[in-house]
Amino acid sequence: MNACMTNALCLVDSYLKESEATVVSVKDEKYVVLDQTIFYAKGGGQPNDTGVIIRGKDVYKVVYVGKFSGEISHEVDHVGLKPGDRVKCVLNWERRYKLMRSHTAAHVLASLLNKGTGALITGNQLKEDHVRFDFSLEKFDKALLEEYLVKANNLFGTDVPVKWYELPRKEALEIPGIVKMAEAFPPNLPMLRVVEIVGLDRQADGGTHVRNLKEVGKMKLVKTENKGKNNRRIYFKLD
Numbered sequence: 001m002n003a004c005m006t007n008a009l010c011l012v013d014s015y016l017k018e019s020e021a022t023v024v025s026v027k028d029e030k031y032v033v034l035d036q037t038i039f040y041a042k043g044g045g046q047p048n049d050t051g052v053i054i055r056g057k058d059v060y061k062v063v064y065v066g067k068f069s070g071e072i073s074h075e076v077d078h079v080g081l082k083p084g085d086r087v088k089c090v091l092n093w094e095r096r097y098k099l100m101r102s103h104t105a106a107h108v109l110a111s112l113l114n115k116g117t118g119a120l121i122t123g124n125q126l127k128e129d130h131v132r133f134d135f136s137l138e139k140f141d142k143a144l145l146e147e148y149l150v151k152a153n154n155l156f157g158t159d160v161p162v163k164w165y166e167l168p169r170k171e172a173l174e175i176p177g178i179v180k181m182a183e184a185f186p187p188n189l190p191m192l193r194v195v196e197i198v199g200l201d202r203q204a205d206g207g208t209h210v211r212n213l214k215e216v217g218k219m220k221l222v223k224t225e226n227k228g229k230n231n232r233r234i235y236f237k238l239d
C-alpha cells in the first residue's frame, strides 16, 4: 500500500454506493484517475470493486481498479472519458458488500486462531463466493478448526461494532497483535489505518469492513488443505 494521492472515499465510508467525481487524467484512453473515488483498488488480499462511471448518457463499465504510483486507476471498457469530465460513480454494491462481510469474517477467524493457538496468517484471498485463508500452525487438526468456526459463528450473531480509524504509526505498532500477517508489515507511512472489532481485535488494515458483526452472517467450512506447517489452508464461505 502506497500513500495515495486520490482521495479514497471507500476507506473513510465503506457504505458509499455512489459518488460524484472529476476525471483528473486518462492514460492510454482507458485508465482513468479521479479526484476522489468509492472504488476499492485491489490490494491486501481484497479484490478490486467493479461498477460503472457515468458521464451524461455514457456508461463506462469499470473492469479493474488498481493502485499505480500512488494513484488509483480505473480501467474502463471503452474510450471517451477526458480530463475535467464530471462523472457519477456507482458501485456493484452486491459484490462489494459480500467482500466486506467476508473480510470482517476473516479478521474474526484470524483473531480467534491467533489468540487460541498463536497462529499467524500466511496468506489470504477474498473472492466473491469464498475466502481462502492460510496460516501457520504446529499441528493440523480439522476438529480444532471446526471449533474455531463455531466460535466465530457465535460472535456473528451478536451486536459487536467494527470501527476503522488512523493512528500514528508508533502508537499503532505498540498494540499487541496489530500485525497478524506473517510477512506483510504495514506500509511505511506516518499514519496507519487500524480496523477494530470492538473488544476482540485490532489490526493494521487497508480493506473495507462491515460496521457490526451482526451483518456478517454465518460462516461455512468449504474444505481444508494441509500444505505444511506454514500453510494450513482453509476455505470458507458465507451464507
Ligand SMILES: [Zn+2]
Pocket: 044, 103, 107, 205, 206, 207
Ligand atoms: Zn484485512
